[in-house]
Amino acid sequence: MSNQTGNDFVRDVYPNLPEVERVRVDLAAAYHLIEYFSMSDSIYTHISARVPGDKEHFLINPYGTRFGEIKASELVTMDLDGTIIDDPCDMGANPAGFTIHSAIHGARPDLKCALHTHTVSGVAVSSTQTGILPINQWALQFYHGVSRHTYEGIALNLEERERLVNDLGRTNKILILDNHGLMTMGSSVGEAFTLMYNLERVCKVQLAVLASAQPINSIDSSVCESTYEQYKHFAEISQRHGFHAEWLAYLRLLERVSPTYKE
Ligand SMILES: [Zn+2]
Numbered sequence: 372m373s374n375q376t377g378n379d380f381v382r383d384v385y386p387n388l389p390e391v392e393r394v395r396v397d398l399a400a401a402y403h404l405i406e407y408f409s410m411s412d413s414i415y416t417h418i419s420a421r422v423p424g425d426k427e428h429f430l431i432n433p434y435g436t437r438f439g440e441i442k443a444s445e446l447v448t449m450d451l452d453g454t455i456i457d458d459p460c461d462m463g464a465n466p467a468g469f470t471i472h473s474a475i476h477g478a479r480p481d482l483k484c485a486l487h488t489h490t491v492s493g494v495a496v497s498s499t500q501t502g503i504l505p506i507n508q509w510a511l512q513f514y515h516g517v518s519r520h521t522y523e524g525i526a527l528n529l530e531e532r533e534r535l536v537n538d539l540g541r542t543n544k545i546l547i548l549d550n551h552g553l554m555t556m557g558s559s560v561g562e563a564f565t566l567m568y569n570l571e572r573v574c575k576v577q578l579a580v581l582a583s584a585q586p587i588n589s590i591d592s593s594v595c596e597s598t599y600e601q602y603k604h605f606a607e608i609s610q611r612h613g614f615h616a617e618w619l620a621y622l623r624l625l626e627r628v629s630p631t632y633k634e
Pocket of ligand 1: 416487488489551552
């Protein structure tokens with residue numbers, strides 16, 4: 372984008388799209404990026420987004436598609452009771468995905484997107500009692516604001532939804548599903564994705580440090596606190612003209628490596 376401004380790029384990716392269509396494009400992009408960065412799990416796990424408007428509807432992937440195959444026009448629309456409102460490919464949706472994602476969208480209208488992964492590093496850290504250790508700069512982004520939810524089996528029991536949202540709390544955007552995987556959420560698809568990208572990297576580093584079996588440098592708690600605040604500040608200023616700067620960079624990457632997401 373040598374001579375292209377950020378706003379020009381936004382117009383190219385979202386040509387006159389109403390907000391409801393932008394959310395579809397963003398959600399499909401997040402699926403492609405999760406696959407591109409090797410965070411997918413075959414056809415499993417989900418990313419969901421709240422449909423803008425008054426209705427309590429959310430978008431999720433058609434069951435059975437690889438994340439890199441997903442197209443914006445083929446996403447499934449569901450309501451919070453699990454009724455499928457629109458299913459362009461007639462493929463349905465995964466009931467376990469419905470349980471977890473409907474819980475979050477029903478309880479936290481501030482969250483427009485919920486992203487769940489099963490990666491080796493994420494599942495490994497979710498299986499430890501310590502969770503995220505504050506042992507490097509990247510990890511300090513998660514010094515606060517991380518919730519945990521005890522494993523109850525594959526999430527098919529709708530009664531689990533209440534416990535899950537109680538564990539998440541009213542403000543947190545990170546949820547470690549114990550012995551299972553990771554969840555990040557955001558006020559936009561871009562925020563949820565960038566949080567997951569960073570969280571996944573933190574889990575990988577933590578496992579590498581622990582595998583080294585070397586003594587670990589500790590970081591003073593006052594430095595942990597101030598660095599966490601610095602990350603919060605950077606996250607706020609990354610929003611330019613209503614767009615998440617880091618997210619736009621990821622969309623430019625997709626234009627090159629996987630442009631079918633927006634079809
Ligand atoms: Zn899962």
